[in-house]
Amino acid sequence: MAAKTPAPPPSPVAQFETSLDELEQLVQKMEKGDLTLDDSLAAYERGVNLYRQCQGALEQAELRVRLLSDPVDPDSGQAFQPDAS
Numbered sequence: 241m242a243a244k245t246p247a248p249p250p251s252p253v254a255q256f257e258t259s260l261d262e263l264e265q266l267v268q269k270m271e272k273g274d275l276t277l278d279d280s281l282a283a284y285e286r287g288v289n290l291y292r293q294c295q296g297a298l299e300q301a302e303l304r305v306r307l308l309s310d311p312v313d314p315d316s317g318q319a320f321q322p323d324a325s
Contacts, residue, residue: 251297251300252293252296252297252300253297253300253301253304255293255297256293256294256297256298256301259290259293259294259297260290260294262286262290263287263290263291263294266283266286266287266290267287269283270283270284270287
């Protein structure tokens with residue numbers, strides 16, 4: 241029987257929603273003020289890690305959009321500017 245190759249880990253872009261949800265839950269727990277100092281520090285550390293994951297995912301998504309918009313010169317893409325209402 242052939243050995244199964246492990247599936248590649250999901251991309252940061254695919255994990256964005258999960259990371260953001262976990263980050264929001266951590267913030268809610270910390271805002272309640274019921275955590276011990278040690279638990280608060282652990283939650284803060286996890287939150288910083290999740291924030292960095294989310295930021296990296298957004299940067300990768302932006303790069304993918306720029307590459308799709310102009311594969312020859314992705315740096316020519318402009319940042320999204322919402323319409324002023």
